[in-house]
Amino acid sequence: MLFLLIITAAFVTSIAGDSCESYAHPTYGRTGRCIKTSDCPNSLFISNLCESQPANIKCCFSPSAPTLNCPSIVSRSEWGARAAKSTTGMAKSLPYVVIHHTTGGTCAAKSACIVKMKGFQNYHMDSNGWVDIGYSFLVGEDGNIYEGRGWTYVGAHTYGYNSQSIGISVIGDYMSQKPNSAALNSVKALIECGISRGYISSTYTLRGHRDLDSTSCPGNAFYNEIKTWTNYRSLVRSNMSPQFNVPEDYLVMQDM
Ligand SMILES: [Zn+2]
Structure with missing residues (x-):
């Protein structure tokens, strides 16, 4: 049973493993999605956070994120x-x-x-x-x-x-x-x-x-x-x- 839990945990981790989904960007927002940069509104994306994805997929931060309205x-x-x-x-x-x-x-x-x-x-x-x-x-x-x-x-x-x-x-x-x-x-x-x-x-x-x-x-x-x-x-x-x-x-x- 413990072995099964470990396998399940490893499987879930591998699906949700990109740093993008847990990265709290100080200006852009708290949650990002790994999508094509051409689909990212206002080009609010940053590199190197979608480790499991091809190079044209980057971490895009939604402009609707609540923190977007906040100045530094x-x-x-x-x-x-x-x-x-x-x-x-x-x-x-x-x-x-x-x-x-x-x-x-x-x-x-x-x-x-x-x-x-x-x-x-x-x-x-x-x-x-x-x-x-x-x-x-x-x-x-x-x-x-x-x-x-x-x-x-x-x-x-x-x-x-x-x-x-x-x-x-x-x-x-x-x-x-x-x-x-x-x-x-x-x-x-x-x-x-x-x-x-x-x-x-x-x-x-x-x-x-x-x-x-x-x-x-x-x-x-x-x-x-x-x-x-x-x-x-x-x-x-x-x-x-x-x-x-x-x-x-x-x-x-x-x-x-
Ligand atoms: Zn006063």
């Missing part, structure tokens, strides 16, 4: 984040996205943005006494998205809304001019990514920080920009109310 994100380890002192798990399918600016200078290169990221985290942890950098994500005018608390942990950015929203902050001061197109496009792409992965509800409401607390954040120019975005909802239409589910919901965010 500079991870905490990439920007050298300190470990969080503690974390609180976030619900999925969140109803709100809250937009911030950090105030202060902008950054147009990754190395400069990383310096700022470390500064924000140090300020939030050492001066404010928070467990981690406050925002869920930050976006630089270099076009990069930097991971803060990420999708899965409650942030500290908007009093009464932390446990029901993703907080995205663009690095810089946007009172008199809005962020550049690289940053704006990355904010939009990040929101779409969150929807495609189920972290943000497809019927989410977009707000600026100033809609929910007494602050000028995210600056007049940036605020006027997001008010033109499809999911922005005025106070009259949104029916939002604060909730205090976790300790972070009580934290009052002062954008630096």
Whole structure:
């Protein structure tokens, strides 16, 4: 009987043995299929993952894969984040996205943005006494998205809304001019990514920080920009109310 199981296992392995089917491509998607490259939409294929197939068969990643909608994100380890002192798990399918600016200078290169990221985290942890950098994500005018608390942990950015929203902050001061197109496009792409992965509800409401607390954040120019975005909802239409589910919901965010 054991011998039969081994034979069966070996047989199954030989059928499903190409690396393609278990390879999680960081950008293209999590599952590939071994097909002709000419049949692969958008040429999203890579070589050497269909070991048992002829040379013209390559590992094709479906454009419908959920991760396809996601831009690359500079991870905490990439920007050298300190470990969080503690974390609180976030619900999925969140109803709100809250937009911030950090105030202060902008950054147009990754190395400069990383310096700022470390500064924000140090300020939030050492001066404010928070467990981690406050925002869920930050976006630089270099076009990069930097991971803060990420999708899965409650942030500290908007009093009464932390446990029901993703907080995205663009690095810089946007009172008199809005962020550049690289940053704006990355904010939009990040929101779409969150929807495609189920972290943000497809019927989410977009707000600026100033809609929910007494602050000028995210600056007049940036605020006027997001008010033109499809999911922005005025106070009259949104029916939002604060909730205090976790300790972070009580934290009052002062954008630096
Ligand atoms: Zn803010």
